[in-house]
Amino acid sequence: MMQRIHRLWGLVGVLMLLPVLAACSVNLPAPLTSPDRQLQVRVYLTPDNRLAYDIHRQGQAVILASDLGLQLQEADFSRDLSIVDVSAVTPVSDRYEMLVGKQRWIDYQANEQTLTLVNAQQQRLAVTFRVSDDGVAFRYRVDFPGQKHFLKELTSFQFAPDSKAWLQPMSVAQTGWSNTNPSYEEHYQMGIPVGTASTLGAGWVFPGLFQTGKHWVLISEVGMDGSWHGSRLHDQSPGGKYTLDIPQAAEVFTDGALLAHTQDALVSPWRLLAIGDLAQVIDSTLGTDLAAPAVNFPRDLLKPGHASWSWALLKDDFTVFEVQKTFIDYAADMHWDYTLVDADWDRKIGYEKLQQLVDYAATKNIGILVWYNSAGAWNQTPYTPKSQLLTHAQREKEFARLRQIGVKGVKIDFFGGDGQSMMAYYVDILNDAAAHGLLVNFHGATLPRGWQRTYPNLMTVEAIRGFEFTTFTQADEDAVVTQVAIAPFVRNVFDPMDFTPMVFGDIPNIQRRTHNSFELAQSVLFLSGIQHFAEIPEGMASVPAYVKHFLQTLPVQWDRSRFVDGFPGKYVVIARQAGDTWYIAGVNAEAESKTLTLDLSFADGKQGVLIGSGDSERRFVQSAVDSRKPLTITLKPAAGFVIRLQ
Structure with missing residues (x-):
């Protein structure tokens, strides 16, 4: 019932x-x-x-x-x-x-x-x-x-x-x-x-x-x-x-x-x-x-690339004429495309000497990028040039001057957040820079959210706790392996990321935790329209010739990419194709060694070389790879590898 x-x-x-x-x-x-x-x-x-x-x-x-x-x-x-x-x-x-x-x-x-x-x-x-x-x-x-x-x-x-x-x-x-x-x-x-x-x-x-x-x-x-x-x-x-x-x-x-x-x-x-x-x-x-189609920008000025950069390891005191000239020579030797002249260049070098740097760089087919402080009243940062881009009139004047000098692009730092007026400021900068044929890199900035399609002059954006933090504190260096291993799964999936990777030598006052093979892998893992490499000439001089050659011939843009293996924050393997060549990179961020068996059949039988860790954290070793066979590789903690298949 x-x-x-x-x-x-x-x-x-x-x-x-x-x-x-x-x-x-x-x-x-x-x-x-x-x-x-x-x-x-x-x-x-x-x-x-x-x-x-x-x-x-x-x-x-x-x-x-x-x-x-x-x-x-x-x-x-x-x-x-x-x-x-x-x-x-x-x-x-x-x-x-x-x-x-x-x-x-x-x-x-x-x-x-x-x-x-x-x-x-x-x-x-x-x-x-x-x-x-x-x-x-x-x-x-x-x-x-x-x-x-x-x-x-x-x-x-x-x-x-x-x-x-x-x-x-x-x-x-x-x-x-x-x-x-x-x-x-x-x-x-x-x-x-x-x-x-x-x-x-x-x-x-x-x-x-x-x-x-x-x-x-x-x-x-x-x-x-x-x-x-x-x-x-x-x-x-x-x-x-x-x-x-x-x-x-x-x-x-x-x-x-x-x-x-x-x-x-x-x-x-x-x-x-x-x-x-x-x-x-x-x-x-x-x-x-889902981003809006691209605004007009001269195709001959759209040049992704790799850049040398003194500030990452040498900091403020080395943004001076002679050091920047040395980094132009370094970029030329590495067959890279740009040298970034960082904060306070207006006071330590000046516009007249900047012209000399630009002219010197042009003789070596190197473009010059210069740093600006975006800040108005929203923070207390001391670096200059500061508050010179706040209005359309200011930007017109400054960007025209830079183009006349021959500067290729600007790195603009220290933005104030995500309010509507601040987002409009980003867009205004991108539009004005495009009108003057300048490439753009935003630092201390928001996530670009697809701006790189709408504004093809936007090469990269920081929006990540990147390499520079490892030069500030040991805690950040201790955590960098997991930071590297999470970025390809989240921050860098859609938008370019200026992590400023890769160092093979010492970081002043910091005990490095990564293998050099882990550092090298970041050159392929991370997507950035201009990849600013942190390593200085002295560190690059310490690596074998085949590692240097790998970086001298590394493509500046990719035709296609594919996820191969990994888990967020633990390990990752990604393959990228440029022309007929495949580049594959991986890192292990776990505390124990990890053995991976990789199916490389997507490379259509191509053969090549793997560069990985040698008998110590700072040493490299290379070996032959045949994509027709599964590749088994064991990665030590904080180690990595790169492969080139041709």
Whole structure:
């Protein structure tokens, strides 16, 4: 009898819910799938008329029920929503070229659909979804008459409670040396349970990597045109629910705006989720697929390359004329492309002597790059040239002068965070530099979020706790092996990264923890339009001729790349192709030796040489490699290797 009563009440409950479910299902779209039908996105209204979505891969939940929506001062799209239009599913196809990054020519295919909703006041919100074989992206558009001021974004990413995360804490604004934070320069928290609070209380930076079951998800954003602020993941993620958060109040250009606002259509950046197995995520190009096409820039001035750089090991006192001339000679001897003249060059060298350096470098086919301090009032940094790029008029004057001298590009340092006005400052610099034919490197900076496609003159961006930190403290040197082994899985997946790698000799006042083979591997592992090598002439003179030759002939751009093996923060092996030659590099960041068996059949029978560790940490050894056979290699802790197959 009790069982019959329970079944009856269950039936009554279902009947009572049917009108609600029917009301919510009006105009709801069918799930949107990827071209290969492996990914599926479902967008729907909850029973209380809030917008939500979930994502499945191969029939398994990857992102559980998660929130969508915006709140503006003038409109609330967080509740009381109705779907008024669902567009047809439209195929999206794009083919574009990247001179900076993992792949030269990229083909992007996706399915797109737009939902239009109204709130209780009949104001409209459009949400566009794209699903490709390697992930999901969506963005918001609000277009009604009058001003639109952003307040809050409800977007969330709900993971199963047993998922793991690899995340970098956002630093607290106006902390650090001379108030230079935030600069995306913290150590990653690796393999932490989802729901773990950020260690600094200021959120987590993009990209963020997650493992849920057999699936991997890399979350970021792309499509920043200067009208929106840079987002991050909130520092609190109860139950594995990660929400988007806004910058801290101090992250603005002097007297500038913190959050997005406009009189025109308010369009968010794309929120993207690269989804797949680990190889599919690491090989994804979503971070540029969704960026705006390239602005005009003279093709003959677009020259990726390698650079010598004195400051990494020698620091401030050596940014003087004679030393920089020596580093030009060093770059020429290494068959590299540039020499970077760092901070205080205006006081220690001056514009007149800079002209002499540029002229001398030109005789050796070396381009000169020079450093600038971006800072206005947002930090206390003393280095110069400072505050000379704050306005369009200043940039026009300075960039024109540099081009007249013959300088090829600028490294600009010490930005103030991710507020809308600061993001607009980045974009303004990129546009003005492009107009004057100058290459750009941002340091002390935000994540570029696909800018390298839209602005092909953007060669690289720091946004990583890179090599220079190992010259400051022993703790950073002790942690560098895991920092190197996590970067290819998170920070460097989509965007160029100026880690400034590779040293074979001593670091002053620091005990090195890495093998020289580990250092050499970074020359291939890390993607940067201009790779600034930290090693100085004396250290380079200590390596065998075959190592020097490897670096003299290393390509400056890649036709394609592929993930071979690895696990975030533990070890990684990546292959990159230039022309008919494959370059493969790997490192071991674990405390024990690791034996790997690598399938190199993708190299189509090519043969070549492996350079690895010799009988001590500072020694190299080379051996023959045949890609027709599986390669078994044992890596000691903090050791690595490179392979060239021709």
